[in-house]
Amino acid sequence: MFADGLFIVFATLAVLGAVGLVLFRHPMNGAMSFVVTLISLAGLYALLSAKLIFALQLIVYAGAIMSLIVFIIMFLNIQPDDLPQEEMKLFYVLVSAIVVCPIGLLLAKIVKSLPVHSTAIMGNKFGGVKEVGLLLFRDWLIPFEIVSILLLVSLVGAVILAGKRGTTK
Amino acid sequence: MSQLDILLLVLRVAFGAFVPLCFIAVLVWMERRGAAFFQDRSGPNRAHIFGFRAGGLVQNFADAVKLITKEDIIPGHIKHKFYFVLAPVIVFCIALISFAAVPFADALIINGKKYIMQAIPTDLGILWFLALAGFAVYGIILAGWSSHNKYGVLGGLRAAAQVISYEIPMGFAIISALVVYGTVNLTEIAQYQGHLLFGFIPMWGVVVQPLGAIIFIIAAFAEANRTPFDLAEGESELVAGFHVEYSSMKFGMFFMGEYVAMFTSSAIIVTLYFGGYQIPWFSTETLVHNARAFSVLLMLLLPACAWLFARWMAKNNRSHYDRPNDPRVWEAQIYAKILWGTVAALEIVLFIYLITVSGGVADRILVALLQIVTFLVKTTFMCFIYVWVRWTLPRFRYDQLQKLGWQTLLPLSLLNIFVTSAIVVALS
Numbered sequence: 323m324f325a326d327g328l329f330i331v332f333a334t335l336a337v338l339g340a341v342g343l344v345l346f347r348h349p350m351n352g353a354m355s356f357v358v359t360l361i362s363l364a365g366l367y368a369l370l371s372a373k374l375i376f377a378l379q380l381i382v383y384a385g386a387i388m389s390l391i392v393f394i395i396m397f398l399n400i401q402p403d404d405l406p407q408e409e410m411k412l413f414y415v416l417v418s419a420i421v422v423c424p425i426g427l428l429l430a431k432i433v434k435s436l437p438v439h440s441t442a443i444m445g446n447k448f449g450g451v452k453e454v455g456l457l458l459f460r461d462w463l464i465p466f467e468i469v470s471i472l473l474l475v476s477l478v479g480a481v482i483l484a485g486k487r488g489t490t491k
Numbered sequence: 492m493s494q495l496d497i498l499l500l501v502l503r504v505a506f507g508a509f510v511p512l513c514f515i516a517v518l519v520w521m522e523r524r525g526a527a528f529f530q531d532r533s534g535p536n537r538a539h540i541f542g543f544r545a546g547g548l549v550q551n552f553a554d555a556v557k558l559i560t561k562e563d564i565i566p567g568h569i570k571h572k573f574y575f576v577l578a579p580v581i582v583f584c585i586a587l588i589s590f591a592a593v594p595f596a597d598a599l600i601i602n603g604k605k606y607i608m609q610a611i612p613t614d615l616g617i618l619w620f621l622a623l624a625g626f627a628v629y630g631i632i633l634a635g636w637s638s639h640n641k642y643g644v645l646g647g648l649r650a651a652a653q654v655i656s657y658e659i660p661m662g663f664a665i666i667s668a669l670v671v672y673g674t675v676n677l678t679e680i681a682q683y684q685g686h687l688l689f690g691f692i693p694m695w696g697v698v699v700q701p702l703g704a705i706i707f708i709i710a711a712f713a714e715a716n717r718t719p720f721d722l723a724e725g726e727s728e729l730v731a732g733f734h735v736e737y738s739s740m741k742f743g744m745f746f747m748g749e750y751v752a753m754f755t756s757s758a759i760i761v762t763l764y765f766g767g768y769q770i771p772w773f774s775t776e777t778l779v780h781n782a783r784a785f786s787v788l789l790m791l792l793l794p795a796c797a798w799l800f801a802r803w804m805a806k807n808n809r810s811h812y813d814r815p816n817d818p819r820v821w822e823a824q825i826y827a828k829i830l831w832g833t834v835a836a837l838e839i840v841l842f843i844y845l846i847t848v849s850g851g852v853a854d855r856i857l858v859a860l861l862q863i864v865t866f867l868v869k870t871t872f873m874c875f876i877y878v879w880v881r882w883t884l885p886r887f888r889y890d891q892l893q894k895l896g897w898q899t900l901l902p903l904s905l906l907n908i909f910v911t912s913a914i915v916v917a918l919s
Contacts, residue, residue: 350571350636357629377618385625386658392629393651396636396644450614451675 329369336362349395360384372449499606507591507610511751516551518750518874525878542818563739574637579744582630585623586751592619593758594678596768596862597775601852607678616677617665620759624714628654635733646732649722654714656896661710663904664703667911668763671699681767685774693771696764702907704764706900711756718881722889757873765869768862775858782854786841797834801827
């Protein structure tokens with residue numbers, strides 16, 4: 323029962339944060355509401371007894387990436403005049419809501435047609451640091467390494483792109 | 492849940508919440524008297540209640556009254572009042588919660604059931620600390636940004652850039668420590684440090700990971716925004732940095748948050764590199780098996796220490812000029828009476844323990860209490876090092892700070908990971 327209550331709280335907060343990200347005018351408000359979404363997602367992972375993913379979600383997304391984004395928003399020092407005029411905002415939001423509606427209905431239908439599973443907590447070591455680590459570095463080593471090379475490539479690419487602009491000026 | 496479960500749960504959470512709060516008072520006192528000590532003066536020692544100065548601790552009480560009763564101003568130019576109020580709350584709460592995963596005694600075994608002595612009995616351990624350390628920067632960024640003040644924004648920018656860049660060497664130092672310990676669970680890490688290296692050196696992290704320990708301690712200083720890394724509030728150039736617009740208890744929250752963060756990071760340093768709650772050379776099992784001998788030793792040591800302390804107090808707690816009926820001598824006498832009363836009470840408790848309940852559960856509880864005391868003593872020493880560094884080293888220049896982080900600590904910590912992994916692989 324307690325877990326159900328927590329699930330409802332986290333799910334509501336996650337959705338509200340995402341809605342806030344889209345609707346808030348000031349980027350700082352948007353970023354902070356997105357932080358709320360990320361933290362509630364971490365809470366959902368914890369409810370699914372995925373401890374490691376819970377910690378990583380907090381460290382990587384909520385802790386590192388979002389603090390960099392907030393840092394950049396602060397760095398740019400955006401004034402109200404800098405923000406674009408959005409007179410048709412309500413109209414756009416309504417139209418896009420209507421356009422997205424069928425997809426939402428489809429998703430709802432898919433969720434409804436899922437077979438009913440009990441959501442009992444998995445075996446007592448499931449999702450722990452050691453278990454995920456063994457799975458990742460023993461059974462899924464090659465995909466893991468390929469993904470990390472992909473990340474490395476994009477990192478080097480970003481450095482080169484940033485460096486080029488500096489030298490041409 | 493049995494009643495014992497609930498009692499231990501309440502005790503552990505209370506310890507995790509109240510000990511950092513109590514340490515605010517101790518650390519503020521230590522900072523002031525420590526600063527005075529390093530600068531060869533006395534420090535605040537005059538504030539008193541009915542003549543009792545408690546070595547200057549009463550000054551903190553006066554400060555608390557001042558901060559609480561000051562007018563709480565939110566400057567009119569601030570547009571995002573919500574973030575302005577939220578920022579100190581984040582800084583304070585995050586610092587407090589990160590202590591929750593630190594073990595303050597070895598797992599207590601009562602009636603065959605194991606109780607992990609952490610406020611939150613999670614095995615995430617150091618990951619919990621890392622996750623929350625990332626959040627602390629939000630408080631500083633939001634404070635600097637919502638203050639809408641050039642000094643505030645500059646302070647916030649500096650703090651954020653510094654915390655983000657020092658998190659990397661800190662994470663690498665933790666990785667190399669984890670390679671040695673083979674676990675992220677802080678209780679297991681502390682248990683590992685109870686072993687002996689070559690049979691006579693305590694296998695503390697600082698012995699097996701000296702470079703990692705230095706890198707981690709430097710990075711922890713930077714994360715706590717303490718001198719020599721306190722450019723965020725460098726008063727000579729930025730007035731007070733990110734908290735320049737804050738007054739009253741909102742400033743108080745930043746102030747207390749700084750000391751809670753200092754306590755928490757000292758606790759983490761002690762747990763990772765200085766054996767945590769382990770008493771050197773005496774593992775938990777040794778202590779439990781020889782609990783009676785230790786309690787007899789304790790009964791002999793306590794009066795000796797109290798006698799030395801009382802003599803030191805009587806010698807130092809007196810006026811430096813002739814005064815009829817010196818109130819300070821009288822004060823010291825009262826303290827000595829309280830001290831001897833406490834010692835007598837402890838002796839009685841230990842005596843009752845010896846003749847009635849020794850053996851079994853009581854031994855384990857006694858050992859847990861001893862370990863809690865050890866942990867707090869170690870953490871206090873680490874906090875003293877924070878104070879020591881603050882009043883000894885001058886502040887870095889900002890480019891020097893970033894250079895140290897990226898060009899010295901980062902390569903060193905990477906090297907440390909490779910060397911450590913090579914040794915661990917070679918030995919296994």
